[in-house]
Amino acid sequence: xxxxxxxxxxxxxxxxxxxxxxxxxxxxxxxxxxxxxxxxxxxxxxxxxxxxxxxxxxxxxxxxxxxxxxxxxxxxxxxxxxxxxxxxxxxxxxxxxxxxxxxxxxxxxxxxxxxxxxxxxxxxxxxxxxxxxxxxxxxxxxxxxxxxxxxxxxxxxxxxxxxxxxxxxxxxxxxxxxxxxxxxxxxxxxxxxxxxxxxxxxxxxxxxxxxxxxxxxxxxxxxxxxxxxxxxxxxxxxxxxxxxxxxxxxxxxxxxxxxxxxxxxxxxxxxxxxxxxxxxxxxxxxxxxxxxxxxxxxxxxxxxxxxxxxxxxxxxxxxxxxxxxxxxxxxxxxxxxxxxxxxxxxxxxxxxxxxxxxxxxxxxxxxxxxxxxxxxxxxxxxxxxxxxxxxxxxxxxxxxxxxxxxxxxxxxxxxxxxxxxxxxxxxxxxx
Ligand code: NAD
Numbered sequence: 001x002x003x004x005x006x007x008x009x010x011x012x013x014x015x016x017x018x019x020x021x022x023x024x025x026x027x028x029x030x031x032x033x034x035x036x037x038x039x040x041x042x043x044x045x046x047x048x049x050x051x052x053x054x055x056x057x058x059x060x061x062x063x064x065x066x067x068x069x070x071x072x073x074x075x076x077x078x079x080x081x082x083x084x085x086x087x088x089x090x091x092x093x094x095x096x097x098x099x100x101x102x103x104x105x106x107x108x109x110x111x112x113x114x115x116x117x118x119x120x121x122x123x124x125x126x127x128x129x130x131x132x133x134x135x136x137x138x139x140x141x142x143x144x145x146x147x148x149x150x151x152x153x154x155x156x157x158x159x160x161x162x163x164x165x166x167x168x169x170x171x172x173x174x175x176x177x178x179x180x181x182x183x184x185x186x187x188x189x190x191x192x193x194x195x196x197x198x199x200x201x202x203x204x205x206x207x208x209x210x211x212x213x214x215x216x217x218x219x220x221x222x223x224x225x226x227x228x229x230x231x232x233x234x235x236x237x238x239x240x241x242x243x244x245x246x247x248x249x250x251x252x253x254x255x256x257x258x259x260x261x262x263x264x265x266x267x268x269x270x271x272x273x274x275x276x277x278x279x280x281x282x283x284x285x286x287x288x289x290x291x292x293x294x295x296x297x298x299x300x301x302x303x304x305x306x307x308x309x310x311x312x313x314x315x316x317x318x319x320x321x322x323x324x325x326x327x328x329x330x331x332x333x334x335x336x337x338x339x340x341x342x343x344x345x346x347x348x349x350x351x352x353x354x355x356x357x358x359x360x361x362x363x364x365x366x367x368x369x370x371x372x373x374x375x376x377x378x379x380x381x382x383x384x385x386x387x388x389x390x391x392x393x394x395x396x397x398x399x400x401x402x403x404x405x406x407x408x409x410x411x412x413x414x415x416x417x418x419x420x421x422x423x424x425x426x427x428x429x430x431x
Contacts, residue, residue: 001184004029004073005081006102008039008066010046010259010325011119011151012083014158017051020058021163022187027073028066039066047324047351050159070102074109079180081149082106082130083119092266094123103130107137114144115177119151121204121264123271127171127197145177148197150204155258156322167191171200205268209282212261214249216288222252222428223295232428233410252428254334254382254408255292257319259327262289293330296408297337299425303378303404308342311401313376315369316383316409317360318352326355330408331382335360348372350385370399378404384411393420 001024005016008030016028030036035045042056058064067073074080084098099120106116116134118127131146138144148171153161168185170192172178178194185192195203222232232252240247256262265282272279304310319329326332329352335345345363349356353365366372369388373379373396381388389411397403397420405417407426417424 001025001079001180002077003027003079003081003184004070004077005083005119006030006070006073006106007082007084007098007120008032008035008045009083009085010048010155010158011153012081013039013044013046013055014048014051014153014162015081015083015119015151017054017058017064018159018162019184020063021054024063024184025077026058026064027077028064029068029070029073030066031068033068036066036068048155048158049322054159070105071109074106074114075111078113079115079117079184080106081117081119083151086120086122086263086267088263088266091270093270094121094263094267096122096126096129099126099130100133103133104137107134107142110134110138110142110144112143113176115147115180116144117147117149117181118201119149121150121208121260121267122148122201123205123267124198124201124275125271126201145172145174146197147172147177147181148200149181150200152204152207155325156320163188165190167193169193169195169200169203171195171197173197205264205271208260208264209268209285211249212256212265212289213281213285215251215253215256215261216285216292218250218252219255219292219427220288225428225430229430231430235428252410253292254296254330254427255289257328257330257332259325262286262328293333293337296334296406296427297341300338300378300380300406303406303423303425307338309344310342310377311344311346311375312338313372313379313400314345314347315349315372315379315381315388316385317347317349317356318383321383321385322351324351324355326352326359329382331356332359334380334382334408335363339363346372346376349383350387370395373399375399375401377401378406381405381407381409381411384409393417393422397422 003024004027005012006029008028016026020026044052082102086094089095127146127148170181225232236250239245240250269279269282317331346366348366404423410426414429
């Protein structure tokens with residue numbers, strides 16, 4: 001099939017490259033000229049395991065190309081995926097102006113039957129707006145269908161997730177669009193869930209909100225564990241073995257971040273409000289998440305007494321391991337709060353430092369974990385990269401001014417930390 005994917009970010013680039021590797025002719029489009037120039041040379045603007053290889057292979061075999069010219073991409077393709085950003089507005093609503101811009105341009109280029117697919121995460125009823133926009137700007141009699149195909153890949157394992165999804169959700173309004181999308185996804189051999197467009201839109205917001213709720217739930221349980229002297233890891237294990245609950249997303253920590261959960265949660269709350277429903281449950285999920293970061297700062301105070309003038313070493317800046325994505329990472333809020341309180345910050349992250357340097361100023365970026373530890377008054381873990389789990393803790397102890405670790409991801413065994421004579425603070429564990 002001839003496909004264009006508009007927006008070549010984490011979702012668009014991964015989807016485009018994976019569709020190409022399934023044998024389709026894919027044109028990835030972006031307005032960012034620098035990004036497209038790099039991609040044409042096979043240089044990736046993001047870190048995502050396994051992606052570089054398939055991008056390079058498919059450029060080479062002619063299945064994948066890049067352009068900033070959306071108009072010509074639309075003319076020569078039959079299926080057009082919209083995968084541009086839908087960032088939050090200050091009031092939490094999704095900003096759909098990029099989606100509208102793209103829909104207007106697509107409309108003017110329709111020169112035969114096209115399926116226009118929303119892949120970006122959008123509030124329910126966006127499909128209707130895309131349809132209206134296409135009708136308004138396209139030539140009379142233009143043939144197209146709008147469809148919704150929300151994406152569920154996770155940064156850090158995006159290629160693997162795209163190629164092996166639990167399910168593909170396809171919101172369609174015609175038999176023709178259903179057939180086209182069915183053929184496109186058939187090679188993945190996974191369950192395909194065909195729905196109406198609005199239900200598909202809600203499936204995405206509801207799924208992300210549910211996962212965020214699981215995280216806030218276990219974080220709330222971690223507070224109870226701390227107050228009562230129980231161990232949240234044991235509780236999560238005991239709960240998670242129940243197949244109705246499942247063990248994923250039951251890791252207590254410093255709260256969720258990233259480009260999806262915080263913005264999708266607030267967008268879902270806002271769209272519910274607009275429709276006339278006050279989604280109080282999700283408001284509580286948001287509040288618990290914010291409280292978790294404040295609680296973590298209190299743990300650092302517990303370790304250091306006064307934060308003013310102390311040097312705090314931070315390991316991990318990305319919102320989760322195996323990604324360079326810093327958008328809405330908890331590290332942003334935590335570091336800002338510590339700076340406000342007068343701390344000097346040293347930090348290291350294996351892949352996100354380039355992006356972090358644009359977003360966090362006034363801190364010292366170190367070249368490895370041990371440089372962070374050197375003469376710091378305490379070590380703070382914000383992302384659970386594997387390399388932090390394997391640190392030589394005796395060496396860490398010698399380098400630190402005092403043996404204090406505040407671990408926001410529970411990566412070390414508290415019993416071992418005690419044996420090593422660390423003052424060790426973690427989440428929801430009574431040691
Ligand atoms: P991103 O910021 O990495 O990529 C978006 C891209 O769109 C950027 O490269 C930007 O330059 C481009 N763009 C903006 N306006 C454009 C226009 N008019 N024409 C062409 N390109 C344009 O964002 P992302 O993380 O890939 O997310 C995209 C969408 O997918 C969002 O709605 C997001 O919620 C959703 N989503 C993201 C993830 C994820 O893990 N990142 C997972 C599932 C769904």
